[in-house]
Amino acid sequence: MESKNRVIRRKKGSRPVSAYQYRQNSRYFAQIAEGIKHAGAQELAELGAEDIALEYRGIYFRADKATLYRINYLTRLVSRCLAPLKSFACPDTDVLYRCAKQITWEDFISQGSTFAVFANVSDSAISHSRYASLRLKDAVVDYFREMTGRRPNVSVRDPDVLLNLHVRHDKAEISVDTSGGALHRRGYRIETVSAPMQETIAAAIIRFAKWDGSIPLYDPMSGSGTLLCEALMHYCHIPAGIFRNKFGFECLPDFDGGIWKQVKKKADTDIRPLPRGLIAGSDISEISVAAARTNIMGLHHGKNVKIEKSDFRALPAFEKHVIVANPPYGIRMGAGEDLDAFYKDLGDFLKQKCSGSNAYIYFGDRAYIKKVGLKASWKKPIRAGGLDGRLVKYELH
Secondary structure, rough: OOOOOOOOOOOOOOOHHHHHHHHHHHHEEEEEEOOOOOHHHHHHHHOOOOOEEEOOEEEEEOOOHHHHHHHHHHHOOEEEEEEEEEEEEEEOHHHHHHHHHHHHHHHHHOOOOEEEEEEEEOOOOOOHHHHHHHHHHHHHHHHHHHHHOOOOOOOOOOOOOEEEEEEEEEEEEEEEEOOOOOOOOOOOOOOOOOOOOOOHHHHHHHHHHHOOOOOEEEOOOOOHHHHHHHHHHHHOOOOOOOOOOOOHHHHHOOOOOOHHHHHHHHHHHHHOOOOOOOOOEOOOHHHHHHHHHHHHHHHHHHHHHHEEEEEHHHHHOOOOEEEEEEOHHHHHHHOOOOOHHHHHHHHHHHHHHOEEEEEEEEEEOOHHHHHHHOOOOOEEEEEEEOOEEEEEEEEEE
């Protein structure tokens, strides 16, 4: 789609839109955290994706335009969706530069718009991601300079177009980020505390808990409220991307604004209210409680979530609940806190006050699982943000 302010001057013999890899096979790539790939594949299937294949660092899938837009707008687990433009053997950065210059970049980057490049390199002759990123950026800039005498601007903070370069085993793939930035940035987190949980991981925990709203959900260590916010969005069917002003797929040359409008309207009309008392939480820190209240009040029906200041040890009983928590650890612990005693008290709280409930506790430091003193029903590895954590389920009979 050519916008009013878009001036396109094609080189003679430039490629038709259909020449791009994603247009030839309708195949896209979803970046997703390790440990939630299988859940992510299930979610992609629920959203209409087909031919789903788990690969290194993510998931390949097939989708038509409506499905691609729907996935970007609704996914709670995927970090970003990429549209591959070109794949090629890449033994060095000179080949990278030459192949990148063959792409008709004005199909994606309009006059006056900005772009940025993010690269990941592994097991290849090209060993530096930053230098590979620089060479791709140079190819794009030189392409425009030679064609128009002008160069597009680079903006790492808020680019109009995000390009992704992946080089593995000396094979490169250049893609456009159809998400327009990391999808875990929902937009509701106005206030934060130290080491907040990533939104996609919190959403995965809610999904692994299989919570459907038939019984209440409680977080006794709510921090800035990420688990509570994701539980609310899950129950109310609030699109994960509802606060995003733009998506990267809007820069694709085959973008269809009519289809996107229909997809968004259908998703927004599915939002449902939240009964009072169904979701609640607490935290010992007054600062954390204030942050959580601020964040959740920015969401639809957030006023129906009660968050109180309380030490979990002083809480009343929570029978027949779903308990979720991301307990403090390391830098998130208060000065002088006895970690062994803290996790023993957490185990006592679950055992003595949560009869008939199921608890899903995320341990950023898995060494403390044994300190809880309860038998786990299962443990799931979830690696994110540099942590090799574990989500542990406890059935509290």
